[in-house]
Amino acid sequence: xxxxxxxxxESHKTAVFxxxxxxxxxxxxxxxxxxxxxxxxxxxxxxxxLTDRILEPRDLWxxxxxxxxxxxxxxxxxxxxxxxxxxxxVGLFLNGYIGDRVNMRILLSVGMAATSVLVFIFGxxxxxxxxxxxxxxxxxxxxxxxxxxxGWPVVVACMGNWFGHSSRxxxxxxxxxxxxVGNIIGALLVSSVLSYGYQYAFMVTSTVLLAGSFVVFVxxxxxxxxxGLDPPPSEDIAKHGSVNTVAEDTxxxxxxxxxxxxxxxIVSVTQNKAPLLNGPPVESSHYTSEDERDVVYDVQAVKxxxxxxxxxxxxxxxIPYSLAYAFLKLVxxxxxxxLPFYLSNSFHWDESTSDQLSTAYDVAGxxxxxxxxxxxxxxxxxxxxxxxxxxxxxPSLLLYSYSPNDRTINVVIMSLIGFLxxxxxxxxxxxVSADLGCQKAIQGDDKALxxxxxxxxxxxxxxxALGQIAVPYLQSGLGWHSVFYLFMICMFLTAVCLFPLFLKxxxxxxxxxxxxxxxxxxx
Numbered sequence: 001x002x003x004x005x006x007x008x009x010e011s012h013k014t015a016v017f018x019x020x021x022x023x024x025x026x027x028x029x030x031x032x033x034x035x036x037x038x039x040x041x042x043x044x045x046x047x048x049x050l051t052d053r054i055l056e057p058r059d060l061w062x063x064x065x066x067x068x069x070x071x072x073x074x075x076x077x078x079x080x081x082x083x084x085x086x087x088x089x090v091g092l093f094l095n096g097y098i099g100d101r102v103n104m105r106i107l108l109s110v111g112m113a114a115t116s117v118l119v120f121i122f123g124x125x126x127x128x129x130x131x132x133x134x135x136x137x138x139x140x141x142x143x144x145x146x147x148x149x150x151g152w153p154v155v156v157a158c159m160g161n162w163f164g165h166s167s168r169x170x171x172x173x174x175x176x177x178x179x180x181v182g183n184i185i186g187a188l189l190v191s192s193v194l195s196y197g198y199q200y201a202f203m204v205t206s207t208v209l210l211a212g213s214f215v216v217f218v219x220x221x222x223x224x225x226x227x228g229l230d231p232p233p234s235e236d237i238a239k240h241g242s243v244n245t246v247a248e249d250t251x252x253x254x255x256x257x258x259x260x261x262x263x264x265x266i267v268s269v270t271q272n273k274a275p276l277l278n279g280p281p282v283e284s285s286h287y288t289s290e291d292e293r294d295v296v297y298d299v300q301a302v303k304x305x306x307x308x309x310x311x312x313x314x315x316x317x318x319i320p321y322s323l324a325y326a327f328l329k330l331v332x333x334x335x336x337x338x339l340p341f342y343l344s345n346s347f348h349w350d351e352s353t354s355d356q357l358s359t360a361y362d363v364a365g366x367x368x369x370x371x372x373x374x375x376x377x378x379x380x381x382x383x384x385x386x387x388x389x390x391x392x393x394x395p396s397l398l399l400y401s402y403s404p405n406d407r408t409i410n411v412v413i414m415s416l417i418g419f420l421x422x423x424x425x426x427x428x429x430x431x432v433s434a435d436l437g438c439q440k441a442i443q444g445d446d447k448a449l450x451x452x453x454x455x456x457x458x459x460x461x462x463x464x465a466l467g468q469i470a471v472p473y474l475q476s477g478l479g480w481h482s483v484f485y486l487f488m489i490c491m492f493l494t495a496v497c498l499f500p501l502f503l504k505x506x507x508x509x510x511x512x513x514x515x516x517x518x519x520x521x522x523x
Contacts, residue, residue, distance in 0.1 A: 096454015
């Protein structure tokens with residue numbers, strides 16, 4: 001019987017892993033579509049291709065351009081990125097809070113379907129109908145940001161519901177590669193159809209996302225409780241093998257059942273002892289066993305509660321990681337939005353080649369997140385692995401800013417930066433968020449994972465929004481070197497935000513080593 005249950009649990013875990021992985025990957029593929037066609041879109045939005053020749057009637061029809069110069073078009077693309085990220089940040093706070101209170105499967109599938117429609121309108125319908133309007137583009141992209149924000153809090157919450165603390169580092173390190181895989185999928189899809197027109201990049205990616213929304217709607221199971229399975233063990237149980245700090249001789253056995261969104265705990269304790277679980281029961285009854293007359297069975301039905309937004313913000317570690325992620329995401333998303341454009345603009349490589357080379361950053365980020373996730377699991381600490389990577393990224397960024405016009409050297413340094421920055425960002429946005437949303441300080445608030453994830457990623461998105469407006473203006477005014485100096489400052493500030501937690505984990509690790517030495521010497 002236990003073997004059947006194990007097999008069923010593992011099959012559900014596998015399905016949840018892949019469904020959430022590819023659903024968010026398809027979100028990122030749609031975001032990547034716009035970042036990878038910026039040069040082509042800027043050409044369409046400016047009239048330079050109609051100069052020096054006689055305007056035929058067809059040329060006049062196609063000459064409804066929004067900008068007088070390519071530089072103005074690039075700045076508007078930065079405004080679009082900023083509008084998207086601001087809306088995305090606000091949406092993360094809202095959808096993180098909403099995600100803990102509604103059916104996450106429906107929330108995610110609706111967000112995916114709505115995003116696919118908006119991306120299709122932005123890239124295809126406007127181009128096919130020759131409707132070029134700055135204000136309409138901004139409005140569509142703001143709503144797109146709100147819809148895409150349904151993704152990350154929900155998928156992280158689903159993964160946190162199914163997988164325990166002891167394996168989250170390496171597991172979510174691998175799983176958090178969904179964003180990087182989505183970037184790679186988007187870049188490859190865009191480069192394969194870009195020669196037919198930039199609108200086809202939006203058409204292909206939005207179609208894939210719409211198909212994924214149907215898979216999520218029919219296949220995603222947000223929590224083990226939805227199919228009558230036990231949740232994964234908490235951090236304390238994984239480490240110590242106990243449910244609470246109550247003495248082991250007090251409790252004979254604990255059975256946990258779930259029925260219709262309620263948790264029913266059946267607790268067996270000896271007489272004249274405090275019950276294992278505290279709190280006012282909704283329903284309570286006592287039975288005395290005929291065989292064990294010194295044992296009392298206390299049945300309590302407790303409905304899971306949802307943590308308030310303010311309480312989630314004040315959880316230990318949430319504010320430092322939120323502020324740190326604001327600076328880190330500014331850098332990470334600047335590479336996401338502007339790396340293909342930088343390669344094309346600075347080294348004059350063609351756009352398709354730039355799109356393909358930029359995937360090295362994402363591939364390296366996958367390895368970075370997985371490797372530091374593995375070692376953070378072994379140490380039982382996250383920050384102690386993240387801070388050194390942040391500090392090492394600073395000289396790497398300086399080196400990349402002086403990269404020569406050589407594709408091999410550029411890709412090698414780009415991969416190093418992706419490993420350090422992308423890897424740290426992947427771990428914070430997934431494993432760290434899940435840890436903070438399931439920590440023991442919650443004390444009974446069962447639904448906080450999506451809220452905490454929304455707080456951390458939402459704060460990070462506000463930082464990313466500022467970066468997207470800063471990059472084009474710095475680049476046009478002071479050059480690309482000034483952009484990389486901004487990145488280096490942000491990485492230093494990220495490390496500063498996490499330094500108190502870093503010192504705390506160092507002291508904790510040192511105390512743990514001392515305790516182990518004493519126990520060995522006593523033996």
